[in-house]
Amino acid sequence: MTILTDTLSTNNASYASSFTKGELALPPAKKYLVLTCMDARIDPAAALGIELGDAHVIRNAGASAVDGLRSVIISEQLLGTNEILLIKHTGCGMLTFTNEDAHAIVQKNLGANSSGIDFLPFPELEQAVKDDVAFLKKSEFVPDSVNISGWVYQVETGKIVNIVPA
């Protein structure tokens, strides 16, 4: 154990000691999914009031729909979700570098060639929300019956702002 895993294990013991939701079903009760960024400043359950058992939450660097497609398909095709909220955010790290920057950093730090990896950075936030919603709407793996909306979460205020209406 490390100091960190010790701390998190202690936190978890406290959580489990008052846990009462052990009977929830596998499919999300409210049939929706949230696709957002891994950013440390976002707590989707708290910020949106997602109750345990209600929704799938997919998180990756930049809230990328391309990167999240495998999970999205499993969610809507195998587990019955029919509404997607795609939420990117202000101050995202993905706005601060290019693929070339990332490849150079990995080469310098690790001596490894990551040129085969698309890190999926984006230069403009609201356009990236629109592009990712469009990607999902056009995907042959996401039926038209799935409602998709696009949002920006403001890390400065805790507010979500709608960019692409549901």
Next chain:
Amino acid sequence: MTILTDTLSTNNASYASSFTKGELALPPAKKYLVLTCMDARIDPAAALGIELGDAHVIRNAGASAVDGLRSVIISEQLLGTNEILLIKHTGCGMLTFTNEDAHAIVQKNLGANSSGIDFLPFPELEQAVKDDVAFLKKSEFVPDSVNISGWVYQVETGKIVNIVPA
């Protein structure tokens, strides 16, 4: 707006009205990341006591390290995290189907050929934790200085159980 987005927007307005963490830095303060499943029955922040701003949280179907690698590299190479908790869970949907099953369901529901997509299901939970930790430890993109541990979250009890020590 849909009934759902109306509800989540109302929830968010309440969250934002008492939000006081607008000055947090972009890099995770505690320099760790949690990679877990999108499953609706998991609330990583609550279950582990993750404070806002402390950690990256990556979530995808099955807590796949293969699927999450892009985000992991960005987290540790560009944003300074040096400890990874990989957490799969009991009752995971990924234990219940094969790639062939998923491809057949997509073909039947959507008339689309998803045979090019590896949905990354796994037949045995603890082995999958070990395999994913080993994948990260062997990756040329994750330096040995990054501490990696593997866990199972029990959806029935709210408890985490250590499988691969930190």
